[in-house]
Amino acid sequence: MTHRRDAGATKLAMPSAIQHVIIGTAGHIDHGKTSLVGCLTGINTDRLPEEKARGISIDLGFAHWEAERGGTRFQFGVVDVPGHERFVKNMVAGATGVDLALLVVAADDSVMPQTLEHLEIMDLLGISTGVIAITKIDLVSPDFVELVTAEIEERVRGTFLEGCPIVPVSSQTGDGLDRLKETLLDVAAKQTWQQRSELFRLPIDRVFSRSGHGTVVTGTVLGGEVRPGDVLDLLPQGVQVRVRSVQNHGAASDESGERQRTAINLAGIKAEEIERGQELAHPGYLRPTKRLLVGLRCLSHSPLILKDRLQLNLHLGTRETTVRVILKGKLLAPGERGYAELRLREPIVATHGQRFILRRPSPALTVGGGIVLDPGLAPRQRVRDPAELGKSFDTPQSINRLSAFFAHRDLVDDDPLPAAWRAGVATGEFKNLVGELLTRRDIVKLGARDRGTRLIHRERVASLAASVMKRIRAEMQRHQPRRALPKSLLVGACQNLAPPDLIEALFEQLVRDKQLAAVGPNFGPADLQVQLTKAQLAARTKILDLVAQAGLSPPTVKELATATALKPDQVEQLLTLCDEDGLLVRAGEELCFTPSALDDARRRCREFLAANGPATLSQLREAWGVSRKFAVPLGELFDARGWTVREGDLRRPGPKLDEDRG
Numbered sequence: 265m266t267h268r269r270d271a272g273a274t275k276l277a278m279p280s281a282i283q284h285v286i287i288g289t290a291g292h293i294d295h296g297k298t299s300l301v302g303c304l305t306g307i308n309t310d311r312l313p314e315e316k317a318r319g320i321s322i323d324l325g326f327a328h329w330e331a332e333r334g335g336t337r338f339q340f341g342v343v344d345v346p347g348h349e350r351f352v353k354n355m356v357a358g359a360t361g362v363d364l365a366l367l368v369v370a371a372d373d374s375v376m377p378q379t380l381e382h383l384e385i386m387d388l389l390g391i392s393t394g395v396i397a398i399t400k401i402d403l404v405s406p407d408f409v410e411l412v413t414a415e416i417e418e419r420v421r422g423t424f425l426e427g428c429p430i431v432p433v434s435s436q437t438g439d440g441l442d443r444l445k446e447t448l449l450d451v452a453a454k455q456t457w458q459q460r461s462e463l464f465r466l467p468i469d470r471v472f473s474r475s476g477h478g479t480v481v482t483g484t485v486l487g488g489e490v491r492p493g494d495v496l497d498l499l500p501q502g503v504q505v506r507v508r509s510v511q512n513h514g515a516a517s518d519e520s521g522e523r524q525r526t527a528i529n530l531a532g533i534k535a536e537e538i539e540r541g542q543e544l545a546h547p548g549y550l551r552p553t554k555r556l557l558v559g560l561r562c563l564s565h566s567p568l569i570l571k572d573r574l575q576l577n578l579h580l581g582t583r584e585t586t587v588r589v590i591l592k593g594k595l596l597a598p599g600e601r602g603y604a605e606l607r608l609r610e611p612i613v614a615t616h617g618q619r620f621i622l623r624r625p626s627p628a629l630t631v632g633g634g635i636v637l638d639p640g641l642a643p644r645q646r647v648r649d650p651a652e653l654g655k656s657f658d659t660p661q662s663i664n665r666l667s668a669f670f671a672h673r674d675l676v677d678d679d680p681l682p683a684a685w686r687a688g689v690a691t692g693e694f695k696n697l698v699g700e701l702l703t704r705r706d707i708v709k710l711g712a713r714d715r716g717t718r719l720i721h722r723e724r725v726a727s728l729a730a731s732v733m734k735r736i737r738a739e740m741q742r743h744q745p746r747r748a749l750p751k752s753l754l755v756g757a758c759q760n761l762a763p764p765d766l767i768e769a770l771f772e773q774l775v776r777d778k779q780l781a782a783v784g785p786n787f788g789p790a791d792l793q794v795q796l797t798k799a800q801l802a803a804r805t806k807i808l809d810l811v812a813q814a815g816l817s818p819p820t821v822k823e824l825a826t827a828t829a830l831k832p833d834q835v836e837q838l839l840t841l842c843d844e845d846g847l848l849v850r851a852g853e854e855l856c857f858t859p860s861a862l863d864d865a866r867r868r869c870r871e872f873l874a875a876n877g878p879a880t881l882s883q884l885r886e887a888w889g890v891s892r893k894f895a896v897p898l899g900e901l902f903d904a905r906g907w908t909v910r911e912g913d914l915r916r917p918g919p920k921l922d923e924d925r926g
Contacts, residue, residue, distance in 0.1 A: 283336050284523035285452045286484055288343045288362030288391070290382035295370035296399035298325065299435040301344045304445060305329045324469055326482070326525055328513040331445065333453045340448070341484070341513070341525035342366075345382075359386060360467050360581050361484030363523060364452060365394030367425060371404045371432070374412045375419050381630050384563060387423050388633030389619045393455060395429050395447050396420070402434040460522050461487025462691060463546040463684060464496065465615070467581035473535040478508070481538060482527045483582065488546060489521040490528065496544045498533070500552035500611040505544070506531045541583035543613050548681050552611035555641035557650060558620070559658055560589070560604045560634040562596045568624060568631050570596035570604075576631065579621040583612050589622070592650060596632075603637075603654030605647050614639035616657065616665070616688035638669075640686040645672070662689050663697050667706045667721065674728075674762050676707055676719035711769040718769065725773070732758050732770050733779060737789060745796055745837055747844045748781070748788030783844045803828045804838050808847060812858050816865055816890045816898070820854040852897035865898060866907060870921055878914040 289297040302308050307327035325344035330337060343362060365386045369379055386394070396416055401409050409432050420426050429447045433440035466483040474480050490496070494507045510517050511527040520526040528544065543550065562570050570589055578587040590605035614620075614636045621633040637657035647653055656668035669687040670676050680694035689697060701707040702719070710725060711717035739757040743749055751771070758767050771787070774780040781790040796804065806828055811818045821839070825832045839856050842848040848856040857865075865888055872887040873879060879887075885895035899915065902908040906920035 281335075281337055283338050283452070283457060284341065284521070285338055285455075285457075286341045286343065286361055286363045286523055286525070287366050287448065288359050288364070288386070289345055289366045289368055290359075290379075290386055291368035292370070292373065292376035292378040292382075295368050295373060295376070295379070296435055297368045298344055300366075300368060300397060300399055300433065300444075301325070301327050301342050303435045303438070303441050305342060328525065329445075331449045333449050336453070338449060338452055339513075339524075340452070341523075343484070343525075359389050359391075360469070361486050361523070362386070362389070362391055363455075363457070364448070365391050365425065366448070367394060367396045367420075369396065369398050369412065369416055370400045371398050371409055371412050372400050374415055380419065383420065383423060383425065384630055385621055385633075388561065388563075388621055388630075390635070392424055393428065393451055394425050395431060395444070395451055396425060397444055398430060398432040399435060401432045401439065402437050457523070459487075461615075461684070463549045463681075464488030464490050464494075464544070465546070465550070466490070466526060466528070466544045467583070468538065468542050468544065469540055469582045471535055471538045471540065474529075477529050479530045479533055479535045479538065480527055481530060481544070482525065483544075485520055485522045485524050485526050487522045489519050490526070490544075491519045495547060497547050497550065498538070499543045499545060499550055499613045501542070502552065503533075504547065505533050541581070541585075541612075543581065545613070550613040550615065550685055551640065552613055553639055553641065554608045554611050555643070555645075556606040556608070556614060556636055557638035557641055557647065557654055557657065558604055558606055558634050558636055559601070559654060560596060560622075560632060561601045562598050562632040563630065564599040566598040566631040567629065569598070570632060575625075576622045577625050577628075578606060578608065578612075579623065580612060580614055580618065580636075585610050585612060586625075587622075590647075590650070592648070601634075603650040603658075605641065605650050615685055638686055640682070657687065662687070662693065663700055665689065666694075666697050667701055670701070670707060670721040671723040671727075673724065674720065674766055676721065710773060711765075718766065720766075725770070728762055728766070728770055729774060729777075729779070731761050732767065732774065733789065735761065736780070736787075737792075740788060740792060743837075745800065745841050746788070747792055747841060748783035748786035750785065751787050754787055786844070800838065803830055803834075804842065807835070807838060808842065808858075811848060811856055812861070815861050816857065816888055817894050818855055818857055818861075822854075849901070851901040855894065855897050857898075862901075866902075866921070869902065869908065870917070873908075873915075873917050873921075878911070878916040880913050881915070884915065 289301060291297050305327040327342040327344065328340060330339050345359065367383060369375060398409060398412055413430055416430060429451065431440055431444045431447050433444050465486045465488060467486065468481045468483050470482040472480055490507060490510055492507055492509050495504050496507060498505050508529040508531040510520050512520050512524055560570070570591065572591045572593055574589045576587055576589060578585055586609040587606045590607060591602070594602065596602045616636060616639060618636045619633065620636060621630060623630050637654050641647065657665055659665055665687040666683055666689050669683055676698065680689070680691040683689040683694055684691050698707065706721060707719050708722050708725065709717040710720050735757045736754050739749060739754055740746060755767055761767065771780065775782060778790050780787050807824055810824060810827060819827065821832050821835050825835045828835065839848060839850065843850050843856065846859065848858060849862055850856055868887045869884060872884065881895055881899050884899065885892060888895060888898065903910050906918040908915040908921065909918045
């Protein structure tokens, strides 16, 4: 299972005078995170009265500072997270959008439980680099700092912080603070910062009302840009809101973009209608969902084996909700990776490639996490094997993800937003990628030219064709013994599989592929062999004998039912089957003729008309040697087949009377 970022779906940020970077703190309670951030930025991030009274961080805090390096001005936004185990959910919310981790370890405590849990969370969230600060070095000897350094190096081995700089500091004396700032700047300057998305998205981590301004929300911009006057979707409610103004770090701005801590003043909505976990996004980009297809990793030290239908807490973006893990009977042991479906208690929004955390509710503990592969599973979509479906989306190649996306849709349209949301495909690449899929025939044209064609994925065609054939066979089974049924009846049986025009196009394709056979106006599976019972075979043989012996005066359905001791509808079924097989020809509702009897009637008609000219039905009845009971359906059959043409009370030779003579 790969969790690589797709180089095709991202672009290197263009050289700019400003590079925005979000730093997220991590570490155990009382290890000095907030004091350290205050020393680095001059901002006290503890804003709540309870935080100031107790001296611990409870909720997220925010700060910022700027620095220059190599002609580029770096603007660092800092998210200070609480360290107490009770507030890990707040920590996870704050880690959304973090580019660079600042792991804080107190020299007098060394590595503690929340140190490790925060480290694992940041690792699961895909943060790729960071710096480790050893705080409170004024409380211990230099030798002890060396011991703590050695322990940290051991504990971060195998994580994204392995080999990252470790800087001893003291917030009390100021020792090491300048070096820490330079180190953070060095790490940021060496990174290649990639564009995450060209479409705006901001998970809300704080909401409040400001006198004279109204509702204000804050968060870290994950992609795109926002400007005053923009209209955005507020999700998962699905309502639109207007941006009144934008601020970055307390200063009004004409716009804000990705990797920036941003405050947005919204018009037309009250603060109490919004809460942490909701999102603002480009209109039409994201859609609420209660089902996610994910790549999943169970932490190596997890006390739980992840099993089917296990209930956990999902942390995604700034949202927390309850989920059930669907593994289809499989298990995921500590240290293992796999694929799963997550079924959510309440709707959220997510995108392909987004990271998430899974925690045990009680006692609270992080047990795993992973990456969203498909954030848009339909409510009734069956996922028989999460691994099979997951692997098709778990690829660094955007064209392959787009192909997997279209494989489950009834139409390849020209709207790039659904593909951007579900497959992580850049909207600017969408059109070219569709062209490539057409070239390699992942996408095909389906339908008749006179009624228009649609673009559809070949795997979707195969899947729908199999479903249509399954429905047709089931319908045929209900009407046995039959080889074919009216098209309208078969289409009706397939009506909930796909749109009507697609079902129509599939029928035509199945006929061209010789999976469906046309039997007169009816259709049936080309390979269908009606299995008659011994009693039915005997009854059919007797019916054929009785009809053949009667010549042009065959028995009616009722008379055949009496002769064979069958019900009339059972006789009807056998007559229809004989008609489909060419053993009999239906004439009206009650009569059937053998082909040889009709050939005889056709010969007599031809000879009589050649000798006498146009004739009345009574004259033809005399030529056929039958009563009016049989002459009327015979005359109508001859007219229908073009053997005769009726003009008033007379019939003359039709254009097809002489066809296939002899």
